[in-house]
Amino acid sequence: MTGPVTGLGRNLDGVRRGNLSAVLGLVHRTGAASRSQITQLTGLNRSTVAALVGELVELQLVVENNPEATNRVGRPSPVVTPHQRTVAIAVNPELDAITVGIVGLGARVVRRVRREVDHPVTPHETAALIAEVVAELAGDLVDRHVVGIGLAVPGLVRSVDDTVRWAPHLNWIDSGIVPLVESATGRAARAGNDASLGGWAEHLFGVGQGIDDLIYLNGGASGIGGGVISGGRALGGHSGFAGEFGQNRPGFADTADRRTPNGTLEDEVSRARLLAALGLSGGDEATLEAALLSTVSPAVREELARQRRVLAVALSNAINVLNPELVVLGGFLASVHASGPEGLEADVAAQAVPAAWEGTRICSAALGEDRLMIGAAELAFSALLADPASEG
Amino acid sequence: MTGPVTGLGRNLDGVRRGNLSAVLGLVHRTGAASRSQITQLTGLNRSTVAALVGELVELQLVVENNPEATNRVGRPSPVVTPHQRTVAIAVNPELDAITVGIVGLGARVVRRVRREVDHPVTPHETAALIAEVVAELAGDLVDRHVVGIGLAVPGLVRSVDDTVRWAPHLNWIDSGIVPLVESATGRAARAGNDASLGGWAEHLFGVGQGIDDLIYLNGGASGIGGGVISGGRALGGHSGFAGEFGQNRPGFADTADRRTPNGTLEDEVSRARLLAALGLSGGDEATLEAALLSTVSPAVREELARQRRVLAVALSNAINVLNPELVVLGGFLASVHASGPEGLEADVAAQAVPAAWEGTRICSAALGEDRLMIGAAELAFSALLADPASEG
DNA sequence: ACGATTTTGTTGCCCTTGACGCCAAATCAC
DNA sequence: GTGATTTGGCGTCAAGGGCAACAAAATCGT
Structure with missing residues (x-):
């Protein structure tokens, strides 16, 4: 038919x-x-x-x-x-924990379970752990139709076959996580890059609603990831590896701002440097942001200012090339922006092509912790949304 | 209907x-x-x-x-x-001359006329000049159906209304060139950025045939422009200003490579610096390339090597974000690449995300002087190609 | 040289699908 | 309560692509 x-x-x-x-x-x-x-x-x-x-x-x-x-x-x-019946299972494997969620159509997060792990998990262990958690969630799945499992992986995911090409944080290399999860759970699975999926989620349900050209940069403990939406479509590139803003090398307006020989964005603008300036060893995003915005320490303020200056160059470069309508900042990058939005935006205005910057806004991500659940679920829903009649 | x-x-x-x-x-x-x-x-x-x-x-x-x-x-x-009958008129206004061409479907360049000008032309003068040249070409247009006029403008062109937002080289600001050309010639017109149209032309008819993810960088006398094709579609961004690689600020592996306080790509990697190193004052692309590839001057070779190093960072940044299958270099950038492809590519390999670089090739543009004619004509053909039955 | 084979254009019919027009239903304003 | 307005429901219509059978035009085999 x-x-x-x-x-x-x-x-x-x-x-x-x-x-x-x-x-x-x-x-x-x-x-x-x-x-x-x-x-x-x-x-x-x-x-x-x-x-x-x-x-x-x-x-x-x-x-x-x-x-x-x-x-x-x-x-x-x-x-x-x-219909409440149709749901997807969203998974976000991280270094310290695996988060599994149940997400319905309309991005309604029904359940979210975080399972801490005490050692870096291999793909096999991850698949087994997912199957375990999904089995525990069986009660939430009765009378529900599960379209499949979507994984938001912190690494490069090849788009043709959803292979994890390189996930430095998890130490996965060329991992066929998808078939492992499929055989462990008996359900169809898909995988994608976490930041790209986060950007997609913000585009569909967050601050980027209705905005067809945006870039999303997320600052996490392990570095800076990103995603690009262009013309309402996720920009994946040839293999699906697009959006790796963190590995870029921006110029430095003042060479004194440079801290590393590499000069990659995520080495220069990092959560670790902020924590070090604050004299902290860790903490969640909210406490970090509170500490950054309330600090009176000149050293911390100067580090923030430095990171803003470096980030401004990277954003200017991205704006010149992509001419987005919106720049969405997540994680600690939102805090860096919030610590001095005028200064950051003035720097961008000075360095980006004026016409390209004119129509652009910078703002913080909106979806919070649900972002990756929604993004991963979107991956699982994608086949159904593309052809609703094909599946029951 | x-x-x-x-x-x-x-x-x-x-x-x-x-x-x-x-x-x-x-x-x-x-x-x-x-x-x-x-x-x-x-x-x-x-x-x-x-x-x-x-x-x-x-x-x-x-x-x-x-x-x-x-x-x-x-x-x-x-x-x-x-059908030979259907043609578009392609126009490329530049600082020193205006080129007008007749291009048929299938990107067949029927005619190309270059009209030198001795002073920078205003939009009004440009429109009048176009009308004049088109009138001269009337002989080539008998029994032909002209779908319209496409302009490849060296500047930022707003996509919603084809307004020239900023063309520094021509000194046009917020110029409604399209209605001027339309009233001067009595034909429908469209305008677009020259480099973006060049990239589109290379994608359709040049080295980028069949490749859906590529970036195109063109090195001209006035700077570096570019275009991005992603997923088979031209990436315009929110306003159509995307692709301004020349204004980017790449990092410098060695601070000694930096020549300007700004550090923008087109100030650091420029045709003018190559000519200066060679002791030349001008010349066309072919003679420049020949001089560059045959030089024995250590100063010239070092300048080439420096430009390759800077270009490598800029390309790495672009590859990280866009993950193209192909990087197409035009103008003097093709010469810079040709002067030491292994070195340039080794630098890119060292600085780009390895997975993203793996599937990427760098090559020279193929279409030569016809590129902008074909790209501009494509703009004029676009409405017809989208809805062939609407026009006669 | 002539038929078999292969590929492809041609023709008529069918089915699916969205559009259109008319009528009914539900709500608000007076 | 009555009219105006908006919208769902249903029957009908037309257009367009799929399909199958047939015809045509080339090559291949003997």
């Missing part, structure tokens, strides 16, 4: 698939949309939308409810919301 | 439009394709392709010819080629 998706040619099946995908995607992204809204936003005919929504209801992917008190003239339009 | 192209929803008209566009685009990009090839590449049915080609023939956009001696079993498939 459904033809192959080969080639450039459009197909009548493709129209149906595309429309079903558009409607489900709309409901997924907005969380809830009335049928009349769907009609307007898709540009399709009312009767067509009715048929599409009807099919999605039959597929148990969405539900229709009567709205309460719209305060508007005219016959009320049923509100279409994602 | 043809519905609006609004929203996310696909439409039956859209199918026809899309298929017509796919077939015409295929013929345009390949220069000639048999009907059976079109059938295979589009994935459409033979009868559908026949109908589509038939419509394009009726629209006088393509012609069908019997192939000569295929030496293959089976009934020979008619070869579909672009």
Whole structure:
């Protein structure tokens, strides 16, 4: 019935698939949309939308409810919301812990479990651990349809086969984590780069909603990762390794600002240097930010100023090349920005192509801890969203 | 008959439009394709392709010819080629001259006229000059259908309305060149950034054929411009200003390599510095390259080596972020690369993320002087290629 | 030289799908 | 309560691509 998706040619099946995908995607992204809204936003005919929504209801992917008190003239339009039944399992393996979550359509995080580990886990151990946690979550999965497992991996993930090419933090090299997870859990799995998925999540559900050209930079304990959204699509590059801003070598306006022989962004602008300046050994993001914003220590303030100056060059370079509408900063980079937004933005304004910078804003990420769960789930949902009729 | 192209929803008209566009685009990009090839590449049915080609023939956009001696079993498939009738006028205004060309579908450059100017021309003068040259070319345009005029402008062009936001070389600021050209010539016009269009041309017809992720850097007398192709689409960014690699500030492995306080790529890696080292005052690309590759002067070789080192950092940064399959270098940058490809590539290999660099090649641009004509024409053809039935 | 084989254009029919028009339903304003 | 407005529901329509059978044009084998 459904033809192959080969080639450039459009197909009548493709129209149906595309429309079903558009409607489900709309409901997924907005969380809830009335049928009349769907009609307007898709540009399709009312009767067509009715048929599409009807099919999605039959597929148990969405539900229709009567709205309460719209305060508007005219016959009320049923509100279409994602069906609670359909969920994805999101996984984020990290050095110190593995986080597993259950995420429904509409980016509703149902559950999140963090399992600490006391030693760096191998891919095999990771797969076993995931299977273990998923088994524990079985209670949350009864009467639910699990589309699959999405992994947000802190490393380079090859896009053709979701192989982890290099995850320095976990010490994984050329790891076929996906088949391991699939055989351990019996469920379909996908993997992607954590920062790219985080950027995608911010684009769909965070500060980047409705913004089709943005760059996302996340500052974590292990370095700086990033993702690029261009024209509403995630920029992966040839192999899916795009977005490695942390390995870039920005210029230095003042050579005295340079701290390392390499001069890579993540060596110069780092959480570790901030902690060292503060005299701390660790702590979560919120306490770090509080300490940074309330400090009176000249040394800390100078280190912050230095990191802002270096970050400004890196952002200017990115803005020149990508001309984003929005720069989203996550993790400690948000704190670095917050410590002196005017100074940072003035530096960017001075160094970026003026026209490219004009339309650009810099802001902090919004989704917090759910970001990677949502991003990873998005990966698991992607096949369903692209072709809602193919799966039950 | 043809519905609006609004929203996310696909439409039956859209199918026809899309298929017509796919077939015409295929013929345009390949220069000639048999009907059976079109059938295979589009994935459409033979009868559908026949109908589509038939419509394009009726629209006088393509012609069908019997192939000569295929030496293959089976009934020979008619070869579909672009109709000679349909052409675009390509314009490249520069500081010292304006180049106007006639380019047919399939990127066939029919004519190219270079009109020298002795002073920097204003937008008004440019429009008048274009109209003058186009009038002179009237002989080449009889019995031809001109889809419009495409301008490859050395400056930032806003994508929403093709306004020239900033063209430092021409000293144009916020210039509505498009309406000026339209009223001077009575033809529809479009404008775009020269380097971005050059990159697009290399992607479609040059060394980047079939490569969907590439970056293009062109070294000209006035600086370094660039374009990014990602996922087969030109990356424009929010306003269309993307690709300004020349304004980037790369890091310096050795601070002694730095020549300017700014440290922007195009100030550090420049044609002017090469000419100065050679003791020349000007000359075209070919003579510059010949001089550079045959020089025995240690000073020139050192300057080349320095520029290669700086360029390597800039390319590494771009490769980390964009993970291209191909880096295309044009203008004097191709010469800089050719002067020591191993050294440049070793530096990139040392500084880029290894996984991202692995699948990447660096090569010289292929299209030569026709590049900007083809790119500008592509802009004029774009509406026709997107919806072949809309225009005659 | 002539038929078999292979490949591909041609033709008529079918099915799917979205659009359109009319009617019914639900809410608000007066 | 009545009219205006908005929107869902249903039947009908038309357009477009898929499909299968047939025809045509080339090569290959004998």
